[in-house]
Amino acid sequence: MASLLVSDTLRALTFQRLHPRTYLERLLAEDVRPDGRLPSEWRDISVNVGSISTADGSALVRIGDTTIVCGVKAEIAEPELDLPDQGFLVPNLDLTAMSSPKFKSGPPSEEAQVLSDRLNDALLAANVVPLESLCIQPGKAVWVLYVDATCINYDGNAFDATLVAMVAALKNTTLPKAIYIEERGRTTCTRKVREPLKLNCSPVAYTMGVFGENTILLDPMAFEEPLLDASLTIVLDEKRGVLFVSEIGYFNLAGEDLLTKCIQLAKQQHEFVANRLYGG
Amino acid sequence: MAQSGSDRRRITGPEESRAPVFDDEDSVPWRIGEPRRGRGAKDIRPIFLKAGLISQANGSAYIETQRTKIACAVYGPRQSKSSAYSENGKLNVDVKFAPFSCPVRRAPLRDAEDRSVSVLMHQALVSAVRLELFPKAVIDIFVVVIECDGLDSCIASGTVACSTALANAGIEMLGLVMSCAAISVGDDIWLDPTGEEAENAVGSVILACMPALSTVTSVRQVGSMPPATAMQAMDICQERCTDIHQVVAQALLASTKNSE
Amino acid sequence: MDTSTVLPGQPISVPRGPAPQLGEGLYSSKGQIRSSLVGVPVYDGPSLSVSRPRPLPHPPAPNSVVLGHVTRLSPQHASVAITVVDGVPLPPGEEFTGLIRAQDVRATEKDKVKIGDCFRGGDVVKGIVISLGDARSYYITTARNDLGVIFATSEAGATMEPVSWLEMRCPKTGKIEKRKCAKPEGL
Numbered sequence: 001m002a003s004l005l006v007s008d009t010l011r012a013l014t015f016q017r018l019h020p021r022t023y024l025e026r027l028l029a030e031d032v033r034p035d036g037r038l039p040s041e042w043r044d045i046s047v048n049v050g051s052i053s054t055a056d057g058s059a060l061v062r063i064g065d066t067t068i069v070c071g072v073k074a075e076i077a078e079p080e081l082d083l084p085d086q087g088f089l090v091p092n093l094d095l096t097a098m099s100s101p102k103f104k105s106g107p108p109s110e111e112a113q114v115l116s117d118r119l120n121d122a123l124l125a126a127n128v129v130p131l132e133s134l135c136i137q138p139g140k141a142v143w144v145l146y147v148d149a150t151c152i153n154y155d156g157n158a159f160d161a162t163l164v165a166m167v168a169a170l171k172n173t174t175l176p177k178a179i180y181i182e183e184r185g186r187t188t189c190t191r192k193v194r195e196p197l198k199l200n201c202s203p204v205a206y207t208m209g210v211f212g213e214n215t216i217l218l219d220p221m222a223f224e225e226p227l228l229d230a231s232l233t234i235v236l237d238e239k240r241g242v243l244f245v246s247e248i249g250y251f252n253l254a255g256e257d258l259l260t261k262c263i264q265l266a267k268q269q270h271e272f273v274a275n276r277l278y279g280g
Numbered sequence: 281m282a283q284s285g286s287d288r289r290r291i292t293g294p295e296e297s298r299a300p301v302f303d304d305e306d307s308v309p310w311r312i313g314e315p316r317r318g319r320g321a322k323d324i325r326p327i328f329l330k331a332g333l334i335s336q337a338n339g340s341a342y343i344e345t346q347r348t349k350i351a352c353a354v355y356g357p358r359q360s361k362s363s364a365y366s367e368n369g370k371l372n373v374d375v376k377f378a379p380f381s382c383p384v385r386r387a388p389l390r391d392a393e394d395r396s397v398s399v400l401m402h403q404a405l406v407s408a409v410r411l412e413l414f415p416k417a418v419i420d421i422f423v424v425v426i427e428c429d430g431l432d433s434c435i436a437s438g439t440v441a442c443s444t445a446l447a448n449a450g451i452e453m454l455g456l457v458m459s460c461a462a463i464s465v466g467d468d469i470w471l472d473p474t475g476e477e478a479e480n481a482v483g484s485v486i487l488a489c490m491p492a493l494s495t496v497t498s499v500r501q502v503g504s505m506p507p508a509t510a511m512q513a514m515d516i517c518q519e520r521c522t523d524i525h526q527v528v529a530q531a532l533l534a535s536t537k538n539s540e
Numbered sequence: 541m542d543t544s545t546v547l548p549g550q551p552i553s554v555p556r557g558p559a560p561q562l563g564e565g566l567y568s569s570k571g572q573i574r575s576s577l578v579g580v581p582v583y584d585g586p587s588l589s590v591s592r593p594r595p596l597p598h599p600p601a602p603n604s605v606v607l608g609h610v611t612r613l614s615p616q617h618a619s620v621a622i623t624v625v626d627g628v629p630l631p632p633g634e635e636f637t638g639l640i641r642a643q644d645v646r647a648t649e650k651d652k653v654k655i656g657d658c659f660r661g662g663d664v665v666k667g668i669v670i671s672l673g674d675a676r677s678y679y680i681t682t683a684r685n686d687l688g689v690i691f692a693t694s695e696a697g698a699t700m701e702p703v704s705w706l707e708m709r710c711p712k713t714g715k716i717e718k719r720k721c722a723k724p725e726g727l
Contacts, residue, residue, distance in 0.1 A: 017629035055380040065335040071380025077297035090293035098353040098422035100336045101633030108289045144297040148379040153334045189300040357599045365675040417599040450596040452576035455549025492549030
């Protein structure tokens with residue numbers, strides 16, 4: 001009996017492996033997804049902050065099985081000549097070979113580069129950390145915040161998880177009191193006095209996939225991602241304002257207005273999670 | 281100090297940046313003659329170990345010893361990328377330090393330390409894995425150090441996590457590999473040193489063994505230690521590995537129970 | 541707690557009498573039988589083995605039955621991305637490269653085989669591993685009635701049905717395409 005069950009499971013897995021698209025189509029015809037969710041269901045998201053003592057701020061975010069850990073390291077640099085009072089925010093995501101069989105070790109893949117670029121765009125568009133607030137001495141010294149996110153377990157939708165991890169880590173960040181000493185031309189810091197970073201806003205990302213004509217799959221998982229015809233990411237701020245929209249793939253905007261529908265879906269979920277994500 | 285230079289695959293900041301310089305000390309430095317702070321000389325930090333957290337991998341483990349946090353995953357046996365045919369399987373260990381894992385940021389470009397840490401873990405594990413069962417294939421172990429407090433201890437804990445992940449993946453092994461680090465400080469031997477403690481060391485030992493078979497798989501000793509002290513350090517490490525074996529056994533049994 | 545679960549390296553005591561045959565998950569060293577897996581030792585007749593809690597996808601070995609997609613064709617051979625080995629699918633993202641050489645496509649008239657008349661890119665093929673092959677790929681044979689193409693899409697995009705062991709028909713257009721078909725199971 002037990003072995004029969006095992007062979008049934010294996011047969012289903014074999015079918016899933018050989019004909020992923022048909023497998024997903026058949027499941028969706030029954031209104032269910034490979035992990036048992038409804039198409040209109042988001043996965044649970046959890047945030048833990050401050051567990052990494054070597055970072056100036058840190059966060060661990062889970063969306064379903066997808067796990068991202070993000071650490072902020074503050075360093076000091078000279079500002080750009082044309083922007084003498086602006087610091088730097090340097091976000092990067094590492095999709096480690098550890099987190100999925102899809103990823104290889106070595107330099108960042110195209111996928112990781114695209115994700116890092118989009119995260120950078122979203123953080124800048126939201127003006128999460130005003131770069132002027134990172135100035136120590138205009139024209140001489142500014143803070144550089146390296147916001148490094150590492151993927152520990154990849155089960156899709158790394159963008160949403162990473163954006164939340166980055167914002168939560170920045171929110172958790174404190175900087176040592178720094179003074180630029182003119183005579184010596186350098187900056188010294190004090191361990192005793194640390195001040196929290198002030199965030200301008202705390203955005204949250206919501207990604208939705210479009211499968212076939214118009215099936216919307218919220219928060220797509222790793223198995224679904226390569227089968228999607230399009231995917232849409234909406235970034236919202238606390239006031240439910242749309243800060244950033246990015247869209248990949250063929251997206252039929254004619255007829256039923258998918259974009260409006262997606263923004264509405266994102267806002268609904270935002271109402272539900274936004275307040276508890278960043279702990280007020 | 282970080283130099284971004286010509287990295288086009290990442291978002292880069294300014295050309296050059298430096299870690300902050302502090303004008304005050306973090307804590308009062310330890311002096312020779314004082315007892316070890318926080319724990320006994322032969323004590324190791326409490327271990328939190330869990331197998332099977334990374335759902336995408338064949339096997340995985342996460343280990344935490346206070347401020348040291350390491351995750352690792354096992355993939356394969358999978359197709360070898362190398363072009364040479366080999367009768368035995370290969371074991372590949374790839375260690376990566378997260379950029380925020382150490383007191384000073386580690387720029388993501390692969391440095392020599394990652395490589396040497398990978399080699400040490402590989403050496404500790406390779407003789408335990410039954411590679412003859414996987415001709416032509418490769419078993420990949422990927423390790424990510426999330427936080428590192430003491431490099432030697434980190435290598436030892438990483439080895440323990442890898443061995444747990446291999447067992448969790450169902451890769452056949454002669455035995456479970458355990459590992460422990462020790463330093464020589466003054467007249468004392470301290471086990472499982474933290475990063476701060478390791479600064480006081482004159483010599484260090486990392487020992488890896490299979491307690492079930494009473495076999496040592498790898499020893500690395502550096503720095504100056506009288507032979508007797510080195511031998512003594514190895515003995516204590518081996519003893520402690522038996523205790524760590526218990527922790528690993530618990531974690532593995534708990535994970536099989538969960539999967540039922 | 542379950543006391544019968546053993547760990548790698550743990551000695552296994554066996555009853556007096558003839559020594560058991562060692563199956564998977566066990567090895568013998570210096571006269572002592574030990575486990576090399578986490579699992580429960582189980583007797584199956586004279587053979588003792590330690591079973592894994594879940595099957596480990598394993599690399600192809602000679603006589604493994606494999607399934608995979610045709611990825612590339614050349615006059616000499618068809619390349620296959622193997623995704624299922626002995627009924628166990630490999631995890632997503634993992635695959636092994638297999639090669640069906642022209643002489644291994646069928647049992648008869650081997651020298652007249654035209655690879656292009658037997659396989660197309662994207663076909664799902666069932667085969668048996670004949671050898672570990674060269675450094676890059678595993679050699680696969682389809683020279684048996686039950687081996688060959690088990691799933692193929694026509695030029696019109698429909699799933700085709702086999703009409704003989706050499707041909708498949710598109711249900712949409714009725715057009716015949718050439719394939720080395722596997723005899724469907726249960727026929």
